[in-house]
Amino acid sequence: MNLLGEYTTFKEPQFQTKALTECKAVIVDDDKSSQLVLAAILQDIIITECSDNSLNMVEFCLESKPDVVLLDLNMPGKDGITVCRELKANKFTANIPVIFITGSGKPEDQDRCWEAGASDFIVKPVVASTLQHRVKNIVLSKLHLDLLTEQTFRDPLTGLYNRYYMNAEIPAIFKHCVREQVNFGVMMIDIDNFKSFNDTYGHLEGDNCLAQVASALKNTLRRPQDKILRYGGEEFAVFLPNTDREGVGQLAKAMCEKVESLNIENSNCGSGVITISLGFVVSKPDYQTSLAGLVNEADLALFEAKMAGKNQGVGHRL
Numbered sequence: 001m002n003l004l005g006e007y008t009t010f011k012e013p014q015f016q017t018k019a020l021t022e023c024k025a026v027i028v029d030d031d032k033s034s035q036l037v038l039a040a041i042l043q044d045i046i047i048t049e050c051s052d053n054s055l056n057m058v059e060f061c062l063e064s065k066p067d068v069v070l071l072d073l074n075m076p077g078k079d080g081i082t083v084c085r086e087l088k089a090n091k092f093t094a095n096i097p098v099i100f101i102t103g104s105g106k107p108e109d110q111d112r113c114w115e116a117g118a119s120d121f122i123v124k125p126v127v128a129s130t131l132q133h134r135v136k137n138i139v140l141s142k143l144h145l146d147l148l149t150e151q152t153f154r155d156p157l158t159g160l161y162n163r164y165y166m167n168a169e170i171p172a173i174f175k176h177c178v179r180e181q182v183n184f185g186v187m188m189i190d191i192d193n194f195k196s197f198n199d200t201y202g203h204l205e206g207d208n209c210l211a212q213v214a215s216a217l218k219n220t221l222r223r224p225q226d227k228i229l230r231y232g233g234e235e236f237a238v239f240l241p242n243t244d245r246e247g248v249g250q251l252a253k254a255m256c257e258k259v260e261s262l263n264i265e266n267s268n269c270g271s272g273v274i275t276i277s278l279g280f281v282v283s284k285p286d287y288q289t290s291l292a293g294l295v296n297e298a299d300l301a302l303f304e305a306k307m308a309g310k311n312q313g314v315g316h317r318l
């Protein structure tokens with residue numbers, strides 16, 4: 001029976017999910033023969049990787065990036081329940097589905113698995129087609145969820161994160177800076193005279209311009225903890241943890257220069273090319289400082305940059 005032919009993955013132009021055959025199942029079992037049996041059952045539908053060491057499973061999964069973990073319940077070193085709890089407690093491994101595979105059919109063991117965060121539970125002896133179908137269903141659901149999550153948090157035109165991402169992720173990064181008593185920089189960026197660009201060259205060229213500016217801004221950022229997102233229409237927001245005023249100021253200058261050097265013609269404005277205005281604020285925040293307040297302050301600085309003639313950055317300190 002061709003199990004692959006029965007299912008197709010949902011294809012979406014911007015964020016295409018992987019095919020099932022490109023997905024990976026990690027099999028964690030101290031018994032080598034069990035590993036081999038499970039891997040043989042799954043070999044036609046998914047990539048398999050085996051491990052008999054349950055001790056560092058979070059690190060292993062961060063490295064190996066599986067789409068499902070098949071976990072033995074009783075293992076020396078660290079039992080499956082503990083491993084599953086640890087995977088679910090880590091933000092970067094929490095969404096990997098875990099299927100327990102065990103010789104124990106006891107209801108209390110099954111309850112422990114569900115409580116630890118299991119997606120499914122299979123009792124040995126394993127029925128090959130049941131294992132294949134369960135793995136397939138669970139991995140396809142994960143792929144769809146990954147796709148929806150990606151679409152929820154990303155702007156499809158520019159590929160940048162969006163406001164939902166900002167609301168979901170930035171407060172935690174900000175709180176971390178408050179706790180660590182380090183600087184936090186916020187930038188608000190707006191493309192200059194974009195209405196006239198759209199009016200002159202059309203909306204499609206406008207979209208193309210937005211994507212190029214977004215890419216130039218993103219490429220100016222060097223550190224993975226720096227976050228840029230599309231705040232709205234032709235506005236972008238940048239969040240810079242642990243960056244002092246000098247650093248934020250340098251980035252602001254580099255961003256203005258980089259966008260201007262794209263040399264995107266905008267004949268209806270003084271500069272003749274697309275430019276940006278930028279407002280930023282740098283603060284060593286405490287528990288009284290609000291993230292919304294910083295965004296507001298950066299927005300005020302942006303307004304000043306526009307009033308001062310555009311194509312420049314204006315900084316505030318709080």
Ligand SMILES: Nc1nc2c(ncn2[C@@H]2O[C@H](COP(=O)(O)OP(=O)(O)OP(=O)(O)O)[C@@H](O)[C@H]2O)c(=O)[nH]1
Pocket residue numbers: 157190191192193194195196198202203204205206207210232233234306310
């Ligand atoms: N092509 C395109 N245009 C957009 C998009 N989102 C917003 N805009 C346009 O961006 C323009 C913003 O215009 P304004 O807010 O008047 O600002 P501006 O012309 O850039 O003027 P200043 O900010 O003063 O420099 C509007 O014409 C919007 O329609 C988009 O996704 N694609």
